[in-house]
Amino acid sequence: MSSDLVKLRKYVSVIEETHHDGGPVLDWPVMKAAVGGVIANPYAGRYVADIQPMMKALEPLAVDLTERVMKLLDAKGSELEAYGKGAIVGIAGELEHAALWHQPSGFGIRHAMGGAKSIVPSTVKVASAGTRIDIPLHHVTASYVRSHFDAVEFCVPDGPKPDEIVFIVAASIGGRPHARVGGLTPAEIKVGDGQR
Structure with a gap:
């Protein structure tokens, strides 16, 4: 996977x-699984006013990472119960470079899964x-399903280098192992907009 703006060095999976x-x-x-793609940061070390062209260029990476997560879980998109995303920007970059992931990752994850309604939760850092x-992680259909509030810990031992970014997609089949704190259950979901 490579384009003028998205140059991949490696994948890391957990x-x-x-x-x-x-x-x-x-x-x-x-x-639970997560896959990260380590790419060169084309904006590292300098301030660039218009970074939005990279957003469209990241969509294929988001699809690719989601498909890799599904392969790790041996699952079709419809079998995923929770998902999330994240990014780590190397120290020659800035937090706004991580924000480039929000739109393309949401698009790519839903495209690879065949559609989902809930917000895709995210965390980023430099x-x-x-x-x-x-x-x-949040439930893929309704973001308020407490049993699926969880997380996947992720690390790239040699990345990101100062001029790199790690973009990450995570998903699960199942919620927390012994969820028992009440709230909306997957069987009770009635509204498909992801907000209930």
Whole structure:
């Protein structure tokens, strides 16, 4: 995956399979995965007023990362229950470079999944190589399903270099292993706009 604005160095993946979290063994394990793409930051080390052209260029990367997450989970898009996104900008960049990920990642994730309604939660930071980041997860249909409020911890040991950005997509099949704090359940979702 490469274009004038999106030059990929590597992919990094993480997957978790949880069979219990201190309670009874689950009938089906909770599966969580995240994939990050480490790319060169074309705006590193200088202030560029118009950075929006990169947003469209990032859409294929968002689709690619989502498809890689689905492959790790051995899942179709319709089987994903929660998702999230994030970015780590190397220290020669700025926080606004991470914000470039918001629109294309939402588009790419929904495109690869075949559609979803809920907001895709996000976290971003400017940091040095090896920094860990927690990618938040929310239910894909309704953002207020408490059982699916979770996170996936992610790290690239050698990235981002100062002139790089790591863009990340995460997803899960299942919510927290022993969710029992009430609230809206997936079976009770009635409004498909992701806001209930």
